Amino acid sequence: MADELSLESEFDIQTIRQQFPILDRQIGGKPLVYLDSAASSQKSDFVLDAMSNQARTAYSNVHRGLHTLANETTDAFEKARELVRSHLNAKSVDEVIFTKGATEAINLVASGLAETIKAGDEIMVSVMEHHSNIVPWHFLRERFGAVIKWIEVSEDGSLDMESFRTQLSQKTRIVAVTHMSNVLGTVPDVATIIKEAHDAGALVLLDGCQAAVHLEIDVQALDADFYVCSAHKMYGPTGIGALYGKLDILSAMRPYQGGGEMIDTVTRNGVTYNAPPHRFEAGTPAILEAVGFGAAVEWMQKYVTPDARAYKKAVYERLAEGVRGINGLTIHGTAEGKGPVLTFSIEGTHPHDLAQILDRYGVAIRAGNHCAQPLMSHLKVSATARASVGIYNTLEEADMFVQALEKARAMLLA
Template sequence: MAPPVTPFNSQVIRDAFPILGRRVHGKPLVYLDNAASAQKPEAVISAMAQFQRTSYANVHRGLHTLANEATQAFEDARTKVAHFIGAGSAEEIVLTKGATEAINLVAAGISQRLEPGDEILISELEHHANIVPWHMAAQRTGAILKWAPITPDGALDMDKLSALITPRTKMVAISHMSNVLGSVQDVTAIVAMAHAQGALVLLDGCQGVVHQSIDVHAIGADFYVFSGHKMYGPTGIGVLHGTPAALDALPPWQGGGEMIEIVSKERITYNVPPFRFEAGTPAITEAVGLGAAIDWIQSQDQAGLHAHEQALLNYTMEALHGVNGVRLYGTAPGKGAIVAFNVDGAHPHDVAQLLDRSGVAVRAGHHCAQPLMTALGVTATARASFAAYTTFEEVDLFLAALAKARNFLL
């Protein structure tokens, strides 16, 4: 049963996150690095600690009480994930150590079916986690890696993407929402284009799952991946959703315990999905934390939360638009709550360090998206990214700190 929903109230939400009471350099912490990793509510911290105190054991193969309790908690987390993203069943959910591992798992399996001249299509928007595994797959197999370009406002060029999908395309791997620009892709349309040519689709949902309500059944992708730590859960846990057909066709990646059915000197038979892809002892406590994060998210007014994030985004973009010396990147309609920017004549690292002196935490660098930086004509940007607990007062503190930094640097 879903927990009761609390009407959206940013202050009540803030009170649930212990770290937000910190001061940095004598200033209240303004944490705007949520696209990299979000903070954790007390409910997640406590759930993990309580599990370690009372029920921790290894899962699936034990028969004693603690093993049974741990297995139940682990599988409950899998079920919560399935319900949260609209999966058909818990068997469609593979629990990994992160989105990066999930993409590598798929890329390694798909590589066994690729031949020289086959094509893999990705985009200029991708995080390195959705680039490097496909480079490696192309190098191993002789497949061709193709790139879908972006438009000047930072969205995918859908016409050019459509033209790049051919009968030679075997995989289309695209981010649902850019981790740098916040642009949200029409993933349902992309899936339809790819499937019309017989290609599989993997969607990197690390940002999308945080800022949108996800229904993987409606989207229709073969694979949808995301990580726990960006959605108020712990690090070390991620999710690979696969359709039953896609998972059934995927060979095992790592070998070890749990992923087997029978092992003899002569042969090995493999377990069914999702267990086929979960070799060894999994991240048990982290799975419990992910389940607690989902419970916390579902206890909130998600429509109100998403509206709040959009209001923060609009307020910030309007405040920075036209400011002398500040350059914004990513203005596509419907984008998520991420603001990438630079101060003319200043390195983003210097901007970030000056903001930190005012207690404001932003990210600076290439954001694991160097091909996107090349497309934008820069080597790096600064990035402010918002979350459920971000307030308008914090945005004002960020804007004031940026103005101070800008005056110092220019």
């Protein structure tokens, strides 16, 4: 297994960076400046070693074997579940389901709640949601006659709480909102949303893909019914994420898929289902990815300190301050308390062109609609550019980004 994490008394950006081998790369002869962590974050040696060592020394299928390798692999798999539980502060590991990612987690919830939805029932989502937290609810609209209600976004990118309150009603069955916008960085007042939704008799799902890496999460304190996240946003591997759900709700939901592990008994005439979480984990799981997920959480619990968060915020502020002087540039999302995501447009340029030119200078950003077309329509743009900060980014990299962006703008508007 991976070596134990070394103890560090203070945050040191160079100590962090040395643990991410990909940061030594050069792109076109320029040092890599990776500002695309909101799409997918890089992985530390601790995570890579945990996965590799598991595969090399103690790999088998989980849960049903009786031999040593099966038992060791099961222990590692379930240790990862416990680490995710602790990161979210769920009450029990039985409330933590491994999924392919947040997308599958939301689809699982939508499918599991489908039988409770009848024509005219309302599902509330916000305009700033990722498509993964929109499309599964459209399935319930198409198939069961649910009505989707949209929570509007204010001019600064904050969630319009008045829009939420005026539309919340006794017909509301589900409120599905982001805990941090992947485009605007906005952190809505989810605690108030949950309380008021519960008072109206509705369930609440939080999309925590961005928040789970930037904020301290406590699903019990929030009283969330469901919470989803993806490992690859949390310095872990792709292909795995987690769904938290309150145990009583999960126990009443039908399985999302059928197969091995999720059953109790199978006969010619019927089937009974396993208890959560295994009820929702049909088939052989992503074992090594789960080990990597657990290692990423363990790494974060050590290194994502208040000092690290403060430094990450300072890097974002350096980015934002640096671009404010660029003619024709608009920052999308300036709500107070937002996360370290800088989304912007430059008049007379296309975000794709900006991203391609920045790549020549070694700077990696994201360009497009960021799987948020309703939000793009609200912003009256077809696409935007986005620079997102990870724990490994430096103040110097922020300056390099601004310099490269100024050169890109000059080239495109020459």
